[in-house]
Amino acid sequence: MSEVVIIGGGPVGLYLAALLLQRGVSVTVLEQRTAPEPNSRAIGIHPPALEALSRIGVAQKLVRRGVPIRRGLALSRGAALAEMSFAEVSERFPFVLSLPQDSTESVLEDRVRGLDPYALRRGVRVTGLHDNGGHATVEACVAKEQERISAPLVIAADGVRSAARMALGAPLRRRDYPDRYLMGDFADSTAFGSDAALFLAGDGIVESFPLPGQRRRWVVRRGPADDGGADDAAGLDAGWLAREVRRRTGIDVDAGSNSMLSGFGVRARLVRRMVFGRGILIGDAAHEISPIGGQGMSLGWLDALALAPLVPALLAGSRDGLAAFERNRLREAGRAARQSEINMALGRPLHGGLLAVRNGAITAVAAVPAANRLVARRFTMQ
Known part of the structure; x- marks a missing residue:
């Protein structure tokens, strides 16, 4: 026993x-x-988790297999709104590892x-x-x-x-959210390299993360009319995701290169x-x-x-x-x-003046070095 x-x-x-x-x-x-x-x-593997994984001698092996994301970019309509560096979040692991x-x-x-x-x-x-x-x-x-x-x-x-x-x-304490997403992995056709990119589009956020093997993950927030709001995104396919990425970001994604597609809703369950x-x-x-x-x-x-x-x-x-x-x-x-x-709240659909206010606020906060560092630390679970 x-x-x-x-x-x-x-x-x-x-x-x-x-x-x-x-x-x-x-x-x-x-x-x-x-x-x-x-x-x-x-x-995503955050710096505190990499520190934890070093306790069993696997952190460096994981780093060699993955893509260290050292910077995140916030963009809207082709323009950069903000940049967030992870250079100061950890001495040993100043990045979020994508693997x-x-x-x-x-x-x-x-x-x-x-x-x-x-x-x-x-x-x-x-x-x-x-x-x-x-x-x-x-x-x-x-x-x-x-x-x-x-x-x-x-x-x-x-x-x-x-x-x-x-x-x-x-x-359990339970909470269900209205947010629904579709994500997929595709050949990387961008110039972002190892950067993560968040596109703050009016119809909802599009997130983009590098993956090993010159691939990139795209995550699109779905609207209420998309497939009736089902969590599993029934009826949506890689073609729909590629079209939405193009419409909201202006970036072409090769739907034929898709290797993983998954829809999900959001809920919280805390014992x-x-x-x-x-x-x-x-x-x-x-x-x-x-x-x-x-x-x-x-x-x-x-x-x-x-x-x-x-x-x-x-x-x-x-x-x-x-x-x-x-x-x-x-x-x-x-x-x-x-x-x-x-x-999630930062990525919900907004239009007109509200969209401009949100994006302007993000730009203003990112321009303050102390605030930028604080956000980076919170994002990386510090």
């Missing part, structure tokens, strides 16, 4: 597993997927398997979780067979549809508690926030970094520090949720 069972073999669960294995804690990671998914939405989540997971999985080849179990679907006092028991389905897996501690990092959260009956006896929730299982701003994955890694030092004492029967962990991480999740709300 392992000392810790981690539910979820995504980036947060794998990172926590590596942290604990380095500390000599035996770990079993249960992952429902039988193989990594080739496409993913998450691409698709499947590549990040691959590096993390290699690290875990290097520490313990048998720690990760794929094809395990969790159906229940119970605290039995002296230990916790996970109920799971493996190859259509039922299995019960016990451990002194179970940590759930199984994402926004967390089976563990539902089994624990964790109370009121992360700790339930011998069960603990971290990452998206504990806090789902808007993808706009790219803070979700980094937030989960910072949960794991804060929790890992407490685990040996928890296994020994001490709960010292656990209440402070929960309080601090819920506070940071709330802060990230508020920042994502600001990011």
Whole structure:
């Protein structure tokens, strides 16, 4: 029997597993997927997360695979409104790293398997979780067979549809937003290089981020008439996205080069508690926030970094520090949720005088060096 069972073999669960294995804690990671998914939405790794990832020796490997974004540009109607540099946000990592989540997971999985080849179990679907006092028991389905897996501690990092959260009956604070987006990855036909670009168009923001392999991600805020407001963007395709990018930014995108297309809506789900006896929730299982701003994955890694030092004492029967962990991480999740709300609000449709006022305000703030640095630090989760 392992000392810790981690539910979820995504980036947060794998990172926590590596942290604990380095500390000599035996770990079993249960992952429902039988193989990594080739496409993913998450691409941004913020400086505090890179610092955290350096604790398990993978930060530089990730940097070599990704694209460091050192500058963001705000544009409107072909004119530059503002420039935000990340040069002063971190001494070691003065950038936001752009790297698709499947590549990040691959590096993390290699690290875990290097520490313990048998720690990760794929094809395990969790159906229940119970605290039995002296230990916790996970109920799971493996190859259509039922299995019960016990451990002194179970940590759930199984994402926004967390089976563990539902089994624990964790109370949630919920909020749904009207914002809907369509994003896709295409061959990079721009001259932006490694810069991120935000186009503050009247019909809604268009975001553009560099990706490895001379590719670029485009994210378009959809209007209320686009496909009836469905989250999954049914009926919209790469051609629609390319046309909207051209209409709102003037930039031509080759629809035929599309390699990933995904629609999404926005909601916030924050648990009121992360700790339930011998069960603990971290990452998206504990806090789902808007993808706009790219803070979700980094937030989960910072949960794991804060929790890992407490685990040996928890296994020994001490709960010292656990209440402070929960309080601090819920506070940071709330802060990230508020920042994502600001990011979304800045990209909503505006026309006429209101559009000019918003864009003028952004230009004015960016022109003040101290304000520009503060915004850069907030954007990069400092």
